[in-house]
Amino acid sequence: MTLAVESVRVDLATLVGSSQVLTDSAARAALAVDGKVPDCVVTPATAEKAAAVLRYAGEHQLAVIPWGNGTKISMGNPPRRYDLALSLRELNRVIHYEPADLTISVEAGMTFGEFQDLVGRSGLWLPLDPRGGVESSIGGIIAANAAGPLRQGFGGPRDMVLGLKIATTDGKVVKTGGRVVKNVAGYDLGKLLTGSFGTLGVIVEASLKLFPKPPERATFAMRAGTLGVARDLHRSIRRSPLDPLRLVLLDSPAAALLGDSTAVPEATGVELWIELGGSNRVIERCMLELRQLAAAVRATMARLEGAEEAWAHVSNLAYWLQPKYRDLTVLKAALPVAAGEEFLSRAQQEAQAERITLASFAQVGVGIVHLCALEEDVARTSFVSPQRVPDGQGKAADLQNRSALQSLVARLRQAARDLGGTLVVEHCPVDLKSQVDVWGACGDDLEAMRKMKSAWDPNEVLSPGRFVGGI
Amino acid sequence: MKSKGLFRELARIVDEDGVLWRPEDLMLYEYDALSSQRQPDAVAFPRKTEHVVQIAKLALRYNLPLVARGAGTGLSGGSVATEGGILLVFSRMKQILEIDLENQRARVQPGVVNLDLSLAVADEGYYYAPDPSSQKACTIGGNVAENSGGPHTLAYGVTTNHVLGLEVVLPDGEVIHTGARHWDRPGYDLTGVFVGSEGTLGIVTEATVRLSRKPEAVKTLLAIYNQVVDATRTVAAITARGITPAALEMMDGFTLRAVEEATHAGYPMDCAAVLLIEVEGLREAVEEHADEIEAVCRENQAREVRRAKSAEERDLLWKGRKTAFGALGRISPNYYVQDGVIPRTRLPEMLDFIGNIEKKYDLHIGNIFHAGDGNLHPLIMYDERNREQTACVIKAAKEIIMRCVEMGGSITGEHGVGFEKSDLMPLIFSEDDLELMSRIKNLFNPLGRLNPGKLLPTGKMCGELRGGTAGGGPV
Numbered sequence: 001m002t003l004a005v006e007s008v009r010v011d012l013a014t015l016v017g018s019s020q021v022l023t024d025s026a027a028r029a030a031l032a033v034d035g036k037v038p039d040c041v042v043t044p045a046t047a048e049k050a051a052a053v054l055r056y057a058g059e060h061q062l063a064v065i066p067w068g069n070g071t072k073i074s075m076g077n078p079p080r081r082y083d084l085a086l087s088l089r090e091l092n093r094v095i096h097y098e099p100a101d102l103t104i105s106v107e108a109g110m111t112f113g114e115f116q117d118l119v120g121r122s123g124l125w126l127p128l129d130p131r132g133g134v135e136s137s138i139g140g141i142i143a144a145n146a147a148g149p150l151r152q153g154f155g156g157p158r159d160m161v162l163g164l165k166i167a168t169t170d171g172k173v174v175k176t177g178g179r180v181v182k183n184v185a186g187y188d189l190g191k192l193l194t195g196s197f198g199t200l201g202v203i204v205e206a207s208l209k210l211f212p213k214p215p216e217r218a219t220f221a222m223r224a225g226t227l228g229v230a231r232d233l234h235r236s237i238r239r240s241p242l243d244p245l246r247l248v249l250l251d252s253p254a255a256a257l258l259g260d261s262t263a264v265p266e267a268t269g270v271e272l273w274i275e276l277g278g279s280n281r282v283i284e285r286c287m288l289e290l291r292q293l294a295a296a297v298r299a300t301m302a303r304l305e306g307a308e309e310a311w312a313h314v315s316n317l318a319y320w321l322q323p324k325y326r327d328l329t330v331l332k333a334a335l336p337v338a339a340g341e342e343f344l345s346r347a348q349q350e351a352q353a354e355r356i357t358l359a360s361f362a363q364v365g366v367g368i369v370h371l372c373a374l375e376e377d378v379a380r381t382s383f384v385s386p387q388r389v390p391d392g393q394g395k396a397a398d399l400q401n402r403s404a405l406q407s408l409v410a411r412l413r414q415a416a417r418d419l420g421g422t423l424v425v426e427h428c429p430v431d432l433k434s435q436v437d438v439w440g441a442c443g444d445d446l447e448a449m450r451k452m453k454s455a456w457d458p459n460e461v462l463s464p465g466r467f468v469g470g471i
Numbered sequence: 472m473k474s475k476g477l478f479r480e481l482a483r484i485v486d487e488d489g490v491l492w493r494p495e496d497l498m499l500y501e502y503d504a505l506s507s508q509r510q511p512d513a514v515a516f517p518r519k520t521e522h523v524v525q526i527a528k529l530a531l532r533y534n535l536p537l538v539a540r541g542a543g544t545g546l547s548g549g550s551v552a553t554e555g556g557i558l559l560v561f562s563r564m565k566q567i568l569e570i571d572l573e574n575q576r577a578r579v580q581p582g583v584v585n586l587d588l589s590l591a592v593a594d595e596g597y598y599y600a601p602d603p604s605s606q607k608a609c610t611i612g613g614n615v616a617e618n619s620g621g622p623h624t625l626a627y628g629v630t631t632n633h634v635l636g637l638e639v640v641l642p643d644g645e646v647i648h649t650g651a652r653h654w655d656r657p658g659y660d661l662t663g664v665f666v667g668s669e670g671t672l673g674i675v676t677e678a679t680v681r682l683s684r685k686p687e688a689v690k691t692l693l694a695i696y697n698q699v700v701d702a703t704r705t706v707a708a709i710t711a712r713g714i715t716p717a718a719l720e721m722m723d724g725f726t727l728r729a730v731e732e733a734t735h736a737g738y739p740m741d742c743a744a745v746l747l748i749e750v751e752g753l754r755e756a757v758e759e760h761a762d763e764i765e766a767v768c769r770e771n772q773a774r775e776v777r778r779a780k781s782a783e784e785r786d787l788l789w790k791g792r793k794t795a796f797g798a799l800g801r802i803s804p805n806y807y808v809q810d811g812v813i814p815r816t817r818l819p820e821m822l823d824f825i826g827n828i829e830k831k832y833d834l835h836i837g838n839i840f841h842a843g844d845g846n847l848h849p850l851i852m853y854d855e856r857n858r859e860q861t862a863c864v865i866k867a868a869k870e871i872i873m874r875c876v877e878m879g880g881s882i883t884g885e886h887g888v889g890f891e892k893s894d895l896m897p898l899i900f901s902e903d904d905l906e907l908m909s910r911i912k913n914l915f916n917p918l919g920r921l922n923p924g925k926l927l928p929t930g931k932m933c934g935e936l937r938g939g940t941a942g943g944g945p946v
Contacts (some may be wrong), residue, residue, distance in 0.1 A: 096879075098814060098816060099711075100707045100710065100711050100815075100816045101707075101814040101815055101816050101845075102710055103814065123713055145655070145660075147654075151654070155628075155632065156654070158660065158663065159628060159632050168907070172903045173903075174901070174903050174904045174907050175900065175901065175904050176904070178812075178879075178880070178881050178899065179814070179879050179880075180812040180813065180814060180844075180845055180879070180880050180881050180884075181812075181815075181844045181845065182620060182624070182629065182812050182841070182844045182845070182846045182881075182884040182885060183812055183881040183883070183884060184617065184618045184620075184629070184667050184881075184883050184884065184885055184886075184887055184888070185881050185882050185883050185888055185892075185896065185899060185900075186888065186896065186900060186904075186905075186908055186926070187664055187667070187668055187672075187908050187911055187912075187926075188618070188631065188663055188664060188666065188667050188668075189664070189907070189908075189911070190663075191631065191660045191662075191663020191664060191666075192659055192660055192661075192663060192664050194660060194663070195655075195659070195660055196659055196660075200659075211715070212710075212713030212714070212715065213713070215713070241686070241687035241753055241754075242753075243752065243753065278753070278755075278756050279755075279756070279759055281755050281759070282753055282755045282756045282759070285753060285754070285755045286753070332655075334651075334653045334654050334655040334656065335653050336571075336573075336574040336576070336652050336653050337573070337574050337575065337653070338573035338574050339574075366654055367574075367653045367654060368654060368655065420652055420653065421651075421653050422651070422653075422655075422656055422657060424655075424657055439657040439658075440657060442657075442658060443647075443648055443656075443658075444646070444647050444648055445647040445648060445649050445658070445661055446658070447647075448641075448647055448649075448661055448914075448915070449658055449659045449661065451914045451915075452659055452661070452664075452911070452914065455910050455911055455913075455914050467658075468657050468658045469658075
């Protein structure tokens with residue numbers, strides 16, 4: 001440890017208590033970001049102490065990355081600087097909860113699992129299935145505006161945040177919004193912070209809107225066979241009175257992967273999975289409706305038992321697939337809803353040109369398409385049966401593979417742009433990040449975003465370089 | 472009075488018939504649905520974004536306030552040029568630029584009337600969800616500025632949940648495009664900040680909004696009560712059953728009688744309160760929920776629960792609700808409407824409190840609530856010529872809003888802060904919170920000439936309530 005680091009440690013210990021500052025290498029390595037290891041890990045016990053740490057960092061030109069549980073930390077460009085990891089784990093209290101009001105205020109470090117357990121006791125839930133699942137923290141979900149396939153039925157965190165408390169780099173704890181479900185007093189800074197990836201302020205408390213859980217849920221797999229049939233089916237579902245909770249289109253490799261690792265029977269072609277909620281009577285009606293729609297395009301349909309695990313994988317692709325594919329790259333295209341299938345077919349062409357196998361998980365109802373680039377050697381077999389490839393035995397990617405990936409990102413980004421969308425690299429080997437900007441190009445509002453950054457964080461204390469346009 | 476040069480320059484941009492400057496013309500623009508304030512120096516009617524850009528630059532050169540206005544139906548003074556300057560009126564930018572049903576999107580100019588957008592896509596089975604009661608007149612641009620709500624926001628969210636992207640002219644004339652036509656565009660959610668910023672950060676010249684599918688079935692219930700408290704208890708009981716109605720409105724007997732006399736919608740004349748409840752969705756789900764809601768109403772002593780038998784009956788009930796303000800305007804020379812929000816479980820308590828205030832100040836207060844989300848619209852009746860009574864109204868209103876704040880609520884649920892409530896902001900925000908908001912305002916509006924005196928406290932009359940005087944706009 002250098003003298004400088006030791007003096008920082010001593011100062012921080014004065015601010016937050018010495019047991020709350022760690023400098024041992026294991027603690028630091030655990031909170032590395034894109035291979036950069038921080039000098040100190042600080043775990044403040046209160047929001048005010050978190051703010052004090054930020055102020056200190058600003059005064060001493062230290063860079064801070066806020067941490068919940070790290071389930072989404074691989075999103076973003078590599079930090080330009082990284083001195084302190086600010087862990088919010090100890091901020092995990094319930095501040096206010098009145099089930100009958102369908103609102104709750106909790107500290108940001110509370111895990112999503114703990115949160116859902118708590119509100120679930122009153123038959124409520126926060127209808128999100130974010131990357132990171134139950135391990136995510138509430139603050140992290142908001143900072144990443146992390147929505148999974150449930151966005152189809154309920155929208156994303158943006159639509160559920162009623163108010164936030166935010167620790168700012170000038171050492172204050174400020175509030176935006178409130179606790180009630182309807183409120184237009186003041187600028188809606190909750191929207192600004194949602195999806196700001198820890199670059200403006202640190203979310204320390206959130207007030208959220210809760211929802212009653214549907215009494216029953218059921219998942220149906222519609223075996224479409226081809227992308228064209230799947231598109232027709234998806235269109236007819238959109239025109240039907242059905243209001244799905246989740247909808248995902250799986251291409252063959254994706255369907256095979258899911259079939260391989262869950263209780264769900266394996267399929268060989270393109271599938272459309274749909275989850276519906278309501279009373280048994282409502283679900284019966286939906287099933288009849290679906291059966292007709294499927295028959296019209298000659299797709300078969302089956303109700304899936306135990307689909308929950310499969311849905312958890314779909315919302316958590318990076319975590320699920322990383323152990324199998326060391327150099328896993330997950331791309332996320334966001335598109336106008338009607339463009340989903342066309343993008344998929346372009347993606348398949350581009351991937352073939354680069355000799356990369358993609359498994360596609362497309363939330364076509366909301367225009368979000370996740371493409372998982374699997375390793376070369378897996379690519380050659382995965383169309384048939386990825387389960388034959390033993391875990392972890394894929395070849396280390398060579399340089400050629402990297403440049404193929406880089407070129408694939410560029411081509412797919414262009415494809416997304418052509419269709420009026422964007423493409424983000426959500427997860428990839430760190431060395432690829434030195435070659436591509438994970439966020440892609442910005443629009444004519446970049447200058448306004450930069451101004452926004454400078455108003456909140458003039459000294460670039462928070463997550464410098466991780467966000468769009470070098471913010 | 473400003474120089475002739477200003478008018479000449481404005482006319483050069485928007486043509487002579489696009490500028491008003493005679494006092495008798497400007498009089499029409501000195502008020503909104505809150506109250507009458509002062510005249511702008513000039514009114515300009517832009518026809519395209521470029522006009523707004525040029526006028527912004529002109530306002531900058533003349534160092535004049537620049538205020539955007541849709542239909543002037545706002546209830547917080549947001550679209551009145553309280554410090555004079557140029558009023559930009561968007562009634563000539565009212566084109567629906569694009570309807571894209573495949574993607575459930577529409578791109579509109581700010582002057583498009585809220586209901587016109589829904590009507591334009593109705594035949595195809597779509598609509599635009601936010602439905603302020605003034606939807607026949609109010610504009611999308613105004614809705615975006617105020618982040619407007621409406622009865623059906625209970626299930627579907629307010630304006631901000633339906634706006635995907637904006638074209639904004641900043642005060643220096645720069646044009647930026649925020650958001651996208653799809654979810655999750657990388658970068659800060661500037662759209663979310665501009666929506667509800669009440670014209671103090673930029674001027675919206677185009678909005679991309681989400682269109683919703685009409686539900687398969689709708690059922691409208693009218694639950695009639697002999698005691699107000701039973702109606703308010705029903706509200707929390709419905710949500711406790713895990714049902715989120717599309718709308719859940721409450722009107723008290725005083726309001727109802729005025730409404731019934733004005734609209735003959737079929738509301739009972741002899742009850743203490745009604746709940747107007749709507750459930751939407753799949754036929755089977757709607758039937759189940761309607762039955763359950765009816766049971767909950769009866770458990771809470773509803774004397775009768777009616778169901779609208781036809782679309783006409785439903786429309787009539789809603790017409791009664793949406794014109795309630797006007798109906799009360801028939802029986803009182805003036806009224807002052809509030810927009811406080813409380814947690815919905817506190818409704819019974821709040822109704823009691825308002826009843827006591829009524830007695831204490833010897834006033835009539837009509838209660839129209841978006842009960843499902845705890846958004847209160849108490850209407851305090853008065854006659855502005857009676858100065859003593861007017862003073863009581865101000866005191867009564869202040870006590871009600873303070874009570875909302877004490878209950879953990881807000882000073883405004885959907886009408887906006889505007890000029891009316893800017894100095895109430897310290898009731899719910901700390902100095903640090905407000906300082907941050909003004910820092911953000913200064914980023915976009917450094918000279919403060921864009922809609923001055925709105926949203927943030929002016930510090931002139933801290934904690935004072937600025938009552939309205941006119942009234943009549945629907946809510």
